[in-house]
Amino acid sequence: MKQLLLFFAVLMLLSSCASKMPQYTYEPVPYELGVPFFPDSVNIPANNPMTVDGVTLGRYLFYDQRLSGDPKKPMSCATCHKQEHSFECGTELFPDGRPVGNSGKKTPNVMLSLINLVWNNSGYFWNGYVNKESGKNIETTVTMAITAPHEMDGDINQAVKLIKKDKRYRELFYKAFGTDEIDIDLISKAIAQFVRSIVSFNSKFDRFMAGEEQLSKSEMRGLMLFTTERADCFHCHGSPALPLWTNNLFMNNAKDIDFEGQNDRSAVTQNPLDKGKYRVPTLRNIEFTAPYMHDGRFKTLDDVLEFYNNGLKRSPYIDPLSINTNHGGMHLSAQDLKDLKAFLLTLSDTAFLKDERYGNPWK
Ligand code: HEC
Ligand code: HEC
Structure with missing residues (x-):
């Protein structure tokens, strides 16, 4: 009888140990961005290197x-950042482009x-409020968005x-x-790893450059x-040599x-010369x-042009x-404006909008 009890005791001890031991392994594999541009200028903090499993978790x-921490007011990053709008909110639900918070x-x-x-590397948000110099980065935007x-x-x-409650997260x-x-x-x-993994480099113009x-x-x-x-866009918005199509600097565009x-x-800088930038x-x-524009004042690309x-x-x-400011604008012909718009539309990456790597993993 004693032997039998001892046997059960040992069995229970073993099974409780086993349940504490993770059944899964930690073998971090570096995440490759898969884009040949600017490998040396990535903004990835030393304490958060990107890994395949880190990006996957971030996507979930x-x-x-x-x-949002409140089942009655559910909200995710993707409630506003929608893949089909290049991770902006679109105008279907929010006609002025400004989403409504909880x-x-x-x-x-x-x-x-x-x-x-x-x-x-110069700072996130329209005014660069989130920047490395002040110890903030994409990581910081998560707690900002929650609160x-x-x-x-x-x-x-x-x-x-609420996140802890779901055992799948373990x-x-x-x-x-x-x-x-x-x-x-x-x-x-x-989440920051996932956001950093979002790259879009498959537009008609990219394919043109690749021949x-x-x-x-x-x-x-x-x-x-x-x-x-003549149009003078490249001074600020890049060129085939700067295929991000932005210089990522802060500018006043008149x-x-x-x-x-x-x-x-x-x-952000308290420098009065930075007004309107x-x-x-x-x-x-x-x-x-x-x-x-930051305030959504122009509804269409034609309005912008x-x-x-x-x-x-x-x-x-x-x-x-902004060299055209002295004479109030570019003063291009209607045909020129059509051509400029046709070029801007070659920067669209339609495959990106459905790229499964960035889609909703819960579906
Ligand atoms: C209610 C809508 C909403 C939600 C929810 C939301 N965002 Fe945003 N997000 C915005 C808006 C609006 C901006 C632009 C803010 C600005 O610069 O004034 C923005 C900007 C950002 C930026 C800066 C982009 C850049 O180019 O500088 C990052 C990064 C970001 N959000 C990440 C997140 C993450 C991560 C989450 C979820 C934890 C999230 N957002 C949730 C509306 C939202
Ligand atoms: C002096 C720098 C500068 C020049 C030159 C310039 N831009 Fe801009 N552009 C900006 C800035 C800064 C913004 C954002 C301003 C804001 O939100 O208030 C912007 C915004 C835009 C936007 C809206 C983007 C968005 O996501 O809301 C478009 C489109 C655009 N510019 C196209 C052009 C075109 C086309 C040209 C050439 C005809 C041009 N820009 C010339 C600096 C410039």
């Missing part, structure tokens, strides 16, 4: 509506497309609690970080206008004379991300690179 979290407040600005952010009233309006502890966290102790630090790191596709005459003329001083109350670059947005996928053509305003804060 990016699409998880429990991140508190009922609208976001102060329109959205930014979450593509190719891993190559931005901001105009976003999830949630509570970080509640969010972590394995995902273990594989990504070698621990299943889930906390907000690891949640932020994983795989031709541009039409109109698109070619548009390229010429864009990359010369929209305003009065800068009172703007949450512009000067609000915003981060130059990428023109990749511009077709999918209306409305335009009309502004650069006839609407440039002089102020002491305009950028010297």
Whole structure:
């Protein structure tokens, strides 16, 4: 009898040990961005290297509506950052391009497309508020999004609690970080890895540069206008030699004379010369991300081109690179504007909008 009891005792001890031991392994494999550009200028913090399993976990979290911490007010990053709009919100639900957060407040600005952010070293958000110099990076945007009233309006502890409840996350966290102790630090790191993995480099123009596709005459003329001083877009928005199609710097593109109350670059640097400056947005996928400018003042690309053509305003804060400002705009012909637009549309990467690597993994 005693022997039998001992046998059961040993058995129970063994089985309790076994349940504590993870059945999965931690073998981090570096994540390859798979893009030949600028390998040396990636913005990846030393304490959060990208791994295949880290990116996978981040993708689950990016699409998880429990991140708001309140089952009655479910919201995920993807509620606003939608793949079909190059990770902006589109105008179907929010006609002015500004999503409404859980508190009922609208976001102060329109959205930014979450593509190719891993190559931005100058700061995130329209005014660069999130930057390395102040110890912030994409990781920081996670807790900001959870708590901001105009976003999830949630509570970080509640969010972590809800994520922990789902047992499927144990394995995902273990594989990504070698621990299943889930906390907000690891949640932020994983989501940041996923966001950094989002790259878009398969537009018609990319295929043209690779010699795989031709541009039409109109698109070619548009390229010429864009990359010369006639339209003068290349000074800020890149060129075939800078295929991010942004210089990622902060510029004043001559929209305003009065800068009172703007949450512009000067609000971050406290330098009055930075009035009216915003981060130059990428023109990749511009077709999918209306409305335009930080405040969404232009509804269509035609409106934008009309502004650069006839609407440039002089102020002491305009950028010297904005060479057409002295005479109020480019003053191009209607045909020129058509060509310029045709070129801009060659920067659309339609395959990206359905790229499974960035889609909702819960489906
Ligand atoms: C309620 C809508 C909303 C939600 C939810 C939301 N965002 Fe955003 N996000 C925005 C808006 C609007 C901006 C532009 C803000 C600005 O610069 O003024 C933005 C900007 C960003 C940027 C900066 C992009 C750049 O190019 O500088 C990052 C990164 C980002 N969001 C990540 C996230 C992540 C990660 C989540 C989920 C944890 C998230 N967002 C949830 C609306 C949202
Ligand atoms: C002096 C720098 C500069 C020049 C030159 C310039 N831009 Fe811009 N562009 C910007 C900045 C900065 C913004 C964002 C401004 C804001 O949001 O308030 C912007 C915004 C845009 C947008 C809207 C992007 C979005 O996501 O909302 C488009 C489209 C655009 N520019 C196209 C062009 C074209 C086409 C040309 C040439 C005709 C051009 N730009 C010339 C700096 C410049």
